[in-house]
Amino acid sequence: MLFNMKEISRTELLTSILECYPGIHIDYAKDIRDGFYNKGYRIFKPKKDTASFLGRITIPLFMTVWLLLLICMPLFFIATGSWGYSDKYFGWFLRWGSFAGIKNI
Known part of the structure; x- marks a missing residue:
């Protein structure tokens, strides 16, 4: 809490x-x-949230992966029938965003 x-x-x-x-x-x-x-x-x-140096250095890679996920979303929809990604399979991406210091992905 x-x-x-x-x-x-x-x-x-x-x-x-x-x-x-x-x-x-x-x-x-x-x-x-x-x-x-x-x-x-x-x-x-x-608390003041600060990302580590390693987290900040991965932001360009994070944005690239985010763009690829966005582009592939229609293909994911065709394959699964649901729009968007669930936390069940893509929770790692949200944790990575928090580690990099990116809020409200």
Whole structure:
């Protein structure tokens, strides 16, 4: 559920509170922060997704394979009777796209 989220530290939370409310005194900001943690709240922020160098270097090959799959889709339709590719057989392609840092293929 929270696979792309990261829990923030107490220092990050204090910095965020001070940024949101610039006129607040630091002692009040610490009280707010401690109130969150004493009640058991956990605060998350999105992780920064970065692709590895190997993933980024394969993007031209990925785009070539994507173009070939797109061109061959009518032949696949004639052979199977279904339009498009299922995750069952082409899940590797989606995983490769995620590895290369390409979102929403």
